[in-house]
Amino acid sequence: MTFFKYQGTGNDFVLIDDRAGTFPASDQAYIERLCHRRFGIGADGLILLRNDPAYDFKMVYFNADGAEGSMCGNGGRCIVRFAHDLGLFASETRFLAVDGEHLAVVRDGTISLKMSNVTGIDNRDGLTFLNTGSPHVVRFVDDLESLDVVAEGRAIRYSSTFQPAGTNVNFAQIVDDHTVFVRTYERGVEDETYSCGTGVTAVALVAHQQLHMPGPIAIRTVGGNLRVSFRAQADGSFEGIHLIGPAQRVFEGAVTI
Numbered sequence: 001m002t003f004f005k006y007q008g009t010g011n012d013f014v015l016i017d018d019r020a021g022t023f024p025a026s027d028q029a030y031i032e033r034l035c036h037r038r039f040g041i042g043a044d045g046l047i048l049l050r051n052d053p054a055y056d057f058k059m060v061y062f063n064a065d066g067a068e069g070s071m072c073g074n075g076g077r078c079i080v081r082f083a084h085d086l087g088l089f090a091s092e093t094r095f096l097a098v099d100g101e102h103l104a105v106v107r108d109g110t111i112s113l114k115m116s117n118v119t120g121i122d123n124r125d126g127l128t129f130l131n132t133g134s135p136h137v138v139r140f141v142d143d144l145e146s147l148d149v150v151a152e153g154r155a156i157r158y159s160s161t162f163q164p165a166g167t168n169v170n171f172a173q174i175v176d177d178h179t180v181f182v183r184t185y186e187r188g189v190e191d192e193t194y195s196c197g198t199g200v201t202a203v204a205l206v207a208h209q210q211l212h213m214p215g216p217i218a219i220r221t222v223g224g225n226l227r228v229s230f231r232a233q234a235d236g237s238f239e240g241i242h243l244i245g246p247a248q249r250v251f252e253g254a255v256t257i
Contacts, residue, residue: 006082009195011223014034017082045063056083057095073201099116124161128210137167137168140172153169183221192222204219209236
């Protein structure tokens with residue numbers, strides 16, 4: 001089986017062209033092994049590109065633990081780059097993911113991905129929570145560089161407030177009037193990742209609502225820089241959300257199923 005490795009600001013994925021529908025998607029242990037950084041290819045997740053009669057393609061995303069996951073923003077940008085590399089569209093695409101329809105535009109090295117609308121931002125036991133295609137907690141801190149993201153993030157991810165499914169956890173620090181530094185603990189990976197697309201989207205929306213930061217908001221992550229644009233609505237919801245940044249092919253190879 002041929003596979004491709006892509007990364008978007010350090011968030012890396014195994015991409016597989018599964019338009020023939022032959023990949024063993026029900027084998028969670030196999031997917032987990034492919035994502036393992038010691039015994040497999042190594043990735044934060046695995047993504048299948050499949051056919052869909054109403055769209056250019058369908059995205060099926062699996063976390064590094066092998067379980068099918070919720071929407072992944074950086075994974076969405078990577079599969080758009082993959083589909084573009086496969087010649088499935090010229091510059092604009094429309095595809096289906098687990099949270100519904102997405103639109104995207106490719107301009108040179110940058111992918112602009114339209115995210116799902118966000119209905120609102122909640123308070124869950126003193127923590128700021130919202131769903132940007134995946135569930136996220138956002139917490140602003142003063143010294144993000146020295147924070148133990150794994151320990152702090154894991155405690156919130158597994159807290160009773162967010163059971164049984166858990167949540168992703170983002171820690172953010174204001175850099176300037178238009179920029180936020182973000183580090184994320186991702187469920188399914190169960191570790192800090194270099195970047196999280198739905199996570200930085202969540203941070204940007206919270207920064208606008210709670211700190212009145214104007215959009216588009218620049219996001220700095222461990223793996224690189226992203227931008228988030230949006231339209232805030234009077235009722236506290238958000239529309240026209242776009243996650244903007246690079247996505248690149250790293251290498252390709254073959255693995256025996």
